[in-house]
Amino acid sequence: MPGREEFASMGPALRVPGLRLEGKDAVGRSIEYHRPSSLADACELLRQFGDTAIPLAGGTDVVVDLRRGAKAPKHLVSLAGLHGLREISLGGGMLRIGALVTPAQLQSSEEVLSSRPELLDAVGVFGTPQVRNRATVGGNLCTAASCADLTPILLALDARVGLATPEGPRGIPLVDLFGDHRATLLRPGHLVSEVMIPAKGPGEGAAYEAFGLRATNSITVAGAAAYLLLEEGQCIGARLALGAVAPTAFLVKAATEVLVGTEGGDAELEEVGRLAAVEAAPISDIRGSEVHRRELVERLAVRAFQAARRRAQ
Numbered sequence: 001m002p003g004r005e006e007f008a009s010m011g012p013a014l015r016v017p018g019l020r021l022e023g024k025d026a027v028g029r030s031i032e033y034h035r036p037s038s039l040a041d042a043c044e045l046l047r048q049f050g051d052t053a054i055p056l057a058g059g060t061d062v063v064v065d066l067r068r069g070a071k072a073p074k075h076l077v078s079l080a081g082l083h084g085l086r087e088i089s090l091g092g093g094m095l096r097i098g099a100l101v102t103p104a105q106l107q108s109s110e111e112v113l114s115s116r117p118e119l120l121d122a123v124g125v126f127g128t129p130q131v132r133n134r135a136t137v138g139g140n141l142c143t144a145a146s147c148a149d150l151t152p153i154l155l156a157l158d159a160r161v162g163l164a165t166p167e168g169p170r171g172i173p174l175v176d177l178f179g180d181h182r183a184t185l186l187r188p189g190h191l192v193s194e195v196m197i198p199a200k201g202p203g204e205g206a207a208y209e210a211f212g213l214r215a216t217n218s219i220t221v222a223g224a225a226a227y228l229l230l231e232e233g234q235c236i237g238a239r240l241a242l243g244a245v246a247p248t249a250f251l252v253k254a255a256t257e258v259l260v261g262t263e264g265g266d267a268e269l270e271e272v273g274r275l276a277a278v279e280a281a282p283i284s285d286i287r288g289s290e291v292h293r294r295e296l297v298e299r300l301a302v303r304a305f306q307a308a309r310r311r312a313q
């Protein structure tokens with residue numbers, strides 16, 4: 001079997017490099033650690049083990065889940081040996097970000113700065129320097145948390161994801177990746193290999209605004225990402241994605257309907273904000289009430305569109 005290492009059989013003191021994860025889960029069951037060196041082998045291992053295996057990228061979600069017993073896989077399939085997934089490239093009008101690229105890498109990438117600097121709005125509120133150096137873009141999407149900060153801006157930018165599957169590679173719109181709360185629609189053996197985002201063109205602007213209980217390293221209470229395409233003062237394209245206010249991040253239908261064909265003035269933006277607050281389906285929890293989250297959506301949507309408009313102009 002490719003890249004297989006039996007951590008449990010080598011004793012509980014052995015650790016996954018860099019993660020300090022012992023070879024047992026929270027209730028003492030053994031976990032086998034696999035480190036394939038090709039995407040094909042990784043997909044094959046995941047297909048073979050089915051729902052007893054999970055992929056491991058940066059581990060900033062997986063390890064927390066293992067420690068608190070929220071996940072109990074028999075196999076961890078590490079993606080660390082898949083070096084091709086750490087690359088960022090720009091060509092043919094498309095920015096391609098490998099699934100293992102970290103937020104810190106996005107921050108220092110010339111390709112991101114020149115073609116999609118709006119992504120850095122989400123990186124700016126993302127965790128701590130340690131988390132930004134460890135977490136991955138693919139992991140952020142596949143954790144399918146509604147509060148994941150990269151998802152709304154990528155949805156607003158109409159991103160697609162490249163999938164590696166036992167049947168070969170294919171691409172899907174990012175919006176089709178998500179099932180329900182914390183669940184992707186990926187089948188066993190399927191991995192996200194990259195994210196593809198159209199490079200910024202003339203008249204385009206996007207922005208992400210998030211509210212958390214601290215400026216950074218706090219779970220987003222509500223987030224809004226806006227995209228505008230302006231031509232001769234008219235809005236000919238608009239998208240708004242919301243995070244943390246429904247079971248998954250989602251695109252607000254009303255944004256396109258209200259804004260396209262207008263000048264995208266403040267009155268229209270405020271109308272979109274109001275409709276977005278209605279379309280949202282937030283919960284009340286320790287970080288904020290449903291009512292507070294709806295108010296946040298209204299304000300954050302307007303602010304994100306105003307910033308997107310400035311950038312588009």
Ligand SMILES: Cc1cc2nc3c(=O)[nH]c(=O)nc-3n(C[C@H](O)[C@H](O)[C@H](O)COP(=O)(O)OP(=O)(O)OC[C@H]3O[C@@H](n4cnc5c(N)ncnc54)[C@H](O)[C@@H]3O)c2cc1C
Pocket residue numbers: 054055056057058059060061062063064079099125126127128131134135136137138139140141142143147148149150186190191192193217218219
């Ligand atoms: C202290 C702390 C602060 C944090 N702050 C933030 C924050 O501000 N904003 C934010 O959005 N998140 C934050 N997070 C959550 C986490 O860091 C991110 O969701 C991160 O991007 C997950 O990436 P990872 O590589 O660590 O994923 P992992 O933990 O390795 O994996 C997450 C999930 O995705 C699956 N997976 C990973 N890669 C793939 C792939 N390529 N294909 C298919 N499935 C895959 C795994 O099986 C797992 O289910 C924080 C976490 C911690 C511990």
